[in-house]
Amino acid sequence: MPYETEKTKSSAAAAAAGHAMMEIEAGKPSGNGVVAGGLSHLSETLWREKTSLEIVGDVSARLTWKDLTVMVTLNNGETQKVLEGLTGYAEPGTFTALMGPSGSGKSTLLDALSSRLAANAFLSGTILLNGRKRKLSFGTAAYVTQDDNLIGTLTVRETISYSARLRLPDKMAWSEKRALVESTIIEMGLQDCADTVIGNWHLRGISGGEKRRVSIALEILTRPRLLFLDEPTSGLDSASAFFVTQTLRALARDGRTVIASIHQPSSEVFELFDQLYLLSSGKTVYFVKQSSDERIGRFFQFFAQAGFPCPALRNPSDHFLRCINSDFDKVKATLKGSMELRFEASDDPLEKITTAEAIRVLIDSYRSSQHSYAAREKVEEISKVKGTVLDSGGSQASFFMQAFQLSKRSFINMSRDFGYYWLRLVIYIVVTVCIGTIYLNVGTGYSSILARGSCVSFVFGFVTFMSIGGFPSFVEDMKVFQRERLNGHYGVTAFVISNTLSAMPFLILITFLAGTVCYFMVRLHPGFEHYLFFVLCLYACVTVVESLMMAIASIVPNFLMGIIIGAGIQGIFMLVSGYFRLPNDIPKLVWRYPMSYISFHFWALQLDHHLSNEFLLRYNNVRKVGDGVRTLEKDGSSIVNTGGALKWARIESPPSEALSLPTSILRYDEQTPFNGFSYRAVDAFVFDIDLPLSFQDIMLSSNNFARGQGQYQNDLSGLLFDNQTPDLPKIPGEYILENVFQINTARSKWIDLSVILSMIVVYRIIFFIMIKFSEDVTPWIRGYMARRKIQQKNGNQNTTVAPDGLTQSPSLRNYARR
Numbered sequence: 001m002p003y004e005t006e007k008t009k010s011s012a013a014a015a016a017a018g019h020a021m022m023e024i025e026a027g028k029p030s031g032n033g034v035v036a037g038g039l040s041h042l043s044e045t046l047w048r049e050k051t052s053l054e055i056v057g058d059v060s061a062r063l064t065w066k067d068l069t070v071m072v073t074l075n076n077g078e079t080q081k082v083l084e085g086l087t088g089y090a091e092p093g094t095f096t097a098l099m100g101p102s103g104s105g106k107s108t109l110l111d112a113l114s115s116r117l118a119a120n121a122f123l124s125g126t127i128l129l130n131g132r133k134r135k136l137s138f139g140t141a142a143y144v145t146q147d148d149n150l151i152g153t154l155t156v157r158e159t160i161s162y163s164a165r166l167r168l169p170d171k172m173a174w175s176e177k178r179a180l181v182e183s184t185i186i187e188m189g190l191q192d193c194a195d196t197v198i199g200n201w202h203l204r205g206i207s208g209g210e211k212r213r214v215s216i217a218l219e220i221l222t223r224p225r226l227l228f229l230d231e232p233t234s235g236l237d238s239a240s241a242f243f244v245t246q247t248l249r250a251l252a253r254d255g256r257t258v259i260a261s262i263h264q265p266s267s268e269v270f271e272l273f274d275q276l277y278l279l280s281s282g283k284t285v286y287f288v289k290q291s292s293d294e295r296i297g298r299f300f301q302f303f304a305q306a307g308f309p310c311p312a313l314r315n316p317s318d319h320f321l322r323c324i325n326s327d328f329d330k331v332k333a334t335l336k337g338s339m340e341l342r343f344e345a346s347d348d349p350l351e352k353i354t355t356a357e358a359i360r361v362l363i364d365s366y367r368s369s370q371h372s373y374a375a376r377e378k379v380e381e382i383s384k385v386k387g388t389v390l391d392s393g394g395s396q397a398s399f400f401m402q403a404f405q406l407s408k409r410s411f412i413n414m415s416r417d418f419g420y421y422w423l424r425l426v427i428y429i430v431v432t433v434c435i436g437t438i439y440l441n442v443g444t445g446y447s448s449i450l451a452r453g454s455c456v457s458f459v460f461g462f463v464t465f466m467s468i469g470g471f472p473s474f475v476e477d478m479k480v481f482q483r484e485r486l487n488g489h490y491g492v493t494a495f496v497i498s499n500t501l502s503a504m505p506f507l508i509l510i511t512f513l514a515g516t517v518c519y520f521m522v523r524l525h526p527g528f529e530h531y532l533f534f535v536l537c538l539y540a541c542v543t544v545v546e547s548l549m550m551a552i553a554s555i556v557p558n559f560l561m562g563i564i565i566g567a568g569i570q571g572i573f574m575l576v577s578g579y580f581r582l583p584n585d586i587p588k589l590v591w592r593y594p595m596s597y598i599s600f601h602f603w604a605l606q607l608d609h610h611l612s613n614e615f616l617l618r619y620n621n622v623r624k625v626g627d628g629v630r631t632l633e634k635d636g637s638s639i640v641n642t643g644g645a646l647k648w649a650r651i652e653s654p655p656s657e658a659l660s661l662p663t664s665i666l667r668y669d670e671q672t673p674f675n676g677f678s679y680r681a682v683d684a685f686v687f688d689i690d691l692p693l694s695f696q697d698i699m700l701s702s703n704n705f706a707r708g709q710g711q712y713q714n715d716l717s718g719l720l721f722d723n724q725t726p727d728l729p730k731i732p733g734e735y736i737l738e739n740v741f742q743i744n745t746a747r748s749k750w751i752d753l754s755v756i757l758s759m760i761v762v763y764r765i766i767f768f769i770m771i772k773f774s775e776d777v778t779p780w781i782r783g784y785m786a787r788r789k790i791q792q793k794n795g796n797q798n799t800t801v802a803p804d805g806l807t808q809s810p811s812l813r814n815y816a817r818r
């Protein structure tokens with residue numbers, strides 16, 4: 001079953017990630033017994049569903065890390081210690097804030113603790129959850145990233161509701177799910193904006209603070225015990241930042257363990273932290289519980305004792321960051337004249353020494369301080385308690401539920417987002433009206449031959465090309481997918497299927513409307529079947545472009561780059577479609593084989609060349625041509641050989657056995673002038689037609705047998721075009737197809753359409769593979785390369801850069817670093 005495979009694979013990948021990186025092993029509840037300290041009713045239900053075991057013991061999350069070092073490899077093969085010897089802990093009911101200047105390693109610490117380190121990062125040290133070395137798999141811990149990747153067209157309530165439907169078990173009644181959604185909305189203080197859309201480029205939505213709270217709401221929906229947040233207050237005004245922090249504290253008070261990196265908190269926000277972990281250059285400057293006044297006092301005392309007292313009226317967090325932010329050294333170095341003198345005259349001890357020195361003093365003070373010993377003792381104490389570790393295992397909705405809810409959500413998003421398809425519909429109609437006006441009622445005049453060719457080439461070349469305009473929306477979709485995927489909301493297969501299904505109605509609408517406008521204005525080949533083929537082919541081509549662009553979006557998350565790459569690929573496909581260079585003239589190596597066969601344009605226009613062009617003729621039809629038919633004889637017997645010129649057999653009287661034969665083949669493989677065209681008949685049966693029986697008459701009958709392919713064939717086959725001068729016979733479409741556009745007329749156009757349709761499937765499979773590749777294989781390769789670089793460096797320079805953990809594989813997850 002796909003879902004099983006999907007889930008199994010993701011857990012396997014996640015397992016590999018965590019296991020390799022931190023010697024972490026899975027811990028499942030075992031034995032029987034009663035619950036379950038710190039577990040909400042919902043969590044208990046979910047986990048029991050999942051594990052079908054009685055939950056034992058206290059399931060609160062107690063996280064400890066000891067001597068944690070993270071080393072990254074840089075592009076030049078150098079290594080950099082991003083974190084060095086960190087020790088700390090986080091307990092249930094507490095809100096731990098990681099503070100430090102930019103680049104101090106806050107995000108890396110969060111990533112390390114949540115098993116999300118980048119592939120080129122190597123970790124050593126011990127991380128324990130409830131006293132066990134284990135991986136934090138999807139759903140056990142929630143991670144709220146810095147970016148609010150939300151679907152802009154949904155309301156807050158819808159966003160949370162879809163998330164609930166996607167992740168909670170199918171068996172759970174909707175009333176229960178709704179109650180949970182509503183309680184989450186209340187918990188996050190989102191009641192006032194619950195029915196407001198999130199907002200996007202054209203929809204005015206909720207504020208930045210509210211978006212942050214929605215992101216958090218989505219992650220706490222399934223009541224994880226451990227919550228990581230990367231800069232939840234960045235970009236918010238002080239009131240919003242305060243409110244978000246207060247909410248986080250309330251979540252912690254509910255028995256959860258909350259760890260957040262916070263860049264520069266206001267003094268009000270600062271007072272809300274239960275624990276403060278101060279980092280500078282990847283080292284611990286200070287770590288203490290600070291929830292009571294007395295402890296905050298000790299904190300001030302620590303800085304004062306180290307020689308950097310916090311001046312009255314200065315925001316404490318500003319002061320601590322001022323002490324450890326080495327950027328101030330650079331600022332001072334650039335100061336000139338009176339500004340420099342003012343600094344030198346200042347009483348502030350920080351002005352007297354460089355920040356690097358201040359950091360050294362602080363780190364040394366902390367190492368030898370009581371706080372450091374207390375922290376280590378506490379880590380030891382917590383580590384000894386082997387608590388229960390539960391794994392909620394991500395989404396518990398079935399694969400079909402996930403695919404259905406995702407399709408529905410995506411469909412609603414597409415229908416509400418003007419930029420997704422509606423704008424494209426308008427542009428398509430405008431462009432096709434332009435095409436229709438320019439080629440209006442193109443007719444069957446001599447000049448219309450090429451006009452028809454260029455019209456369909458434009459439609460299937462440029463009009464389908466315009467579908468790359470949807471790329472920015474795909475990138476947005478991918479961002480939402482990556483956030484949700486990383487938090488275990490659903491599987492890749494469900495996403496790929498839903499993405500395909502939800503777009504289908506819009507693409508059908510766009511291509512059928514635009515195609516109809518074009519078809520009837522230009523008056524392409526009459527007949528419903530020809531019309532249907534035209535619009536179906538347009539739909540198939542646009543869907544191929546969409547699928548191609550989705551595949552690109554899965555590996556190129558930047559929309560400018562993606563559009564350039566997509567445009568480049570399509571440009572090459574167009575070049576080899578046979579319109580800009582005739583198929584026979586396209587260089588065989590690479591361009592014709594295989595490029596033109598990979599190009600969907602080629603199949604859409606079907607500019608194929610067959611070595612021996614063939615027409616199928618039916619004897620009786622030839623006879624029907626009438627007076628001109630005199631003789632019908634087998635190959636060679638009555639062929640008039642005109643010395644390399646056209647060989648036409650004179651038909652005296654139709655032989656009876658000929659009538660019983662259904663078809664025969666008339667082949668042209670050498671060109672001889674005939675009525676303004678080049679023909680030579682060889683092989684099989686040949687016909688001589690006495691004028692006034694014209695070439696046109698013969699071909700009229702042959703039209704019954706010639707099969708059409710692609711758009712050229714769809715449009716030209718069966719039509720007769722004026723010749724250059726009125727006295728010359730009309731030119732049959734088939735002749736043009738064979739000799740002007742070099743098309744293989746032997747294959748059905750429906751086969752060509754099915755090739756394009758199968759390309760959709762192929763690109764969707766590529767899309768799936770790309771996602772899996774970037775999830776599983778790319779990080780492995782990057783990790784391998786990083787290790788190789790370090791090994792080479794070691795070998796070359798004979799230095800020992802590798803810490804203990806360097807031989808471990810890195811995490812397989814790398815989205816956090818994208």
Ligand SMILES: Nc1ncnc2c1ncn2[C@@H]1O[C@H](COP(=O)(O)OP(=O)(O)OP(=O)(O)O)[C@@H](O)[C@H]1O
Pocket residue numbers: 072073074082100101102103104105106107108109118119120121261263817
């Ligand atoms: N995977 C990596 N590859 C290379 N360098 C890395 C990697 N991860 C972190 N670093 C480097 O480590 C340092 C710390 O980065 P990190 O993102 O943890 O800092 P931060 O404190 O969260 O900063 P900010 O507040 O600006 O987000 C930076 O100099 C960063 O460039």
